[in-house]
Amino acid sequence: MYPDLQKELDTYVRRTPKSAEAHKKNLKRIPLGVASNYRAYDPYPIFVKEGSGSHFRDLDGNDYLDHNLCFGALMAGHCHPAVMKAVGQRLTTGTMFGMPHDMEWELAEEICERFPVEMVRFGNSGTEATMHGIRLARAATGRDKIVKFEGAYHGLHDAALVSVKPHAPDFGDINRPTPVPGGLGVPKASLENVLIATFNDLASVERRFKENPGQIAAIILEPILMNVGLWRPPDLRRSEDWRQARLGRRVGIFRRHSRHDLPREIYWWRPAACGFWNAQIRNGPDLRAQSVSRRDLQHQSGFNGCGLGNFSQRADSRKLFTRRKAQ
16 A cells, blocks of 8 residues: 555554544444445444535544535535424424325426426435436337446446446457446346446447437436546537537437437436435326326335435525526
8 A cells, every 4th residue: 555545544543543443333234334335344344423515524523625416416505494494393393295286286387387297206315216218218119229438427226337447358349348247146137238338429329329220218418427426428528509409410320320210308306405305207298198107117116205305405495496597
């Protein structure tokens, strides 16, 4: 190990003895001592005690500037007053119902007024949003295959947990990447329906369409690839007008090679307000034009639209985003 890196690790261990103790305790009841594999790292993760604004403090009282903000979920930061006020008011009337309520419509209306979408369905995580988005595209097209980019992360369901962080030599040819399971338990049948393309390489995408004519239901894309250090492709550095024209040309290419129109865009949006998670599937294919009944497309989690995310996110969008736009 590099001497400077070892020095930093020694400082980390010296500053965080309570996190080390908490992790050791967690290992007795929780696999890897954490609730998500992403939080498992050596020698042990930081255990958080509290957060405010753009900072959080660990069990030892160390203060940190939070550049992660829960992977983007904390758009308003920790404990924003407007969000906490909305949550506090709602706690006295009920937090989860498992039945329809007016807050669903109010948040859906807010989203549709602010973005070019007509309808919204709510989920509980980004994994659910991409899982149902892919199912929606498959239902509309009657096809099973999707195109995914090597290194992109879209959640933990079987269609997404492919070639997330593949290692050599498993990933194969850069021009024809091999689908690599992102972990144990991903069925081989799932791998057969996930075609891997190279990020920012249009030729690799075109090749997948030529090799699989009339079989591809959708392309799923992480516009700024996270697993390589937030890499923006060159196209996204250009002007907005140029980017739209470029993307429009690509959609035309994809449709020609697929020998059938792909669905119009499906938006998978994963925002939340101050930690109350929510996810949305926005717009999507015209199911009526494909003679697909919405009742036949299963999207029936028991907690959709029921949690704290609805009213905390509504407070976030109404008060905070409106103010930012005005500024």
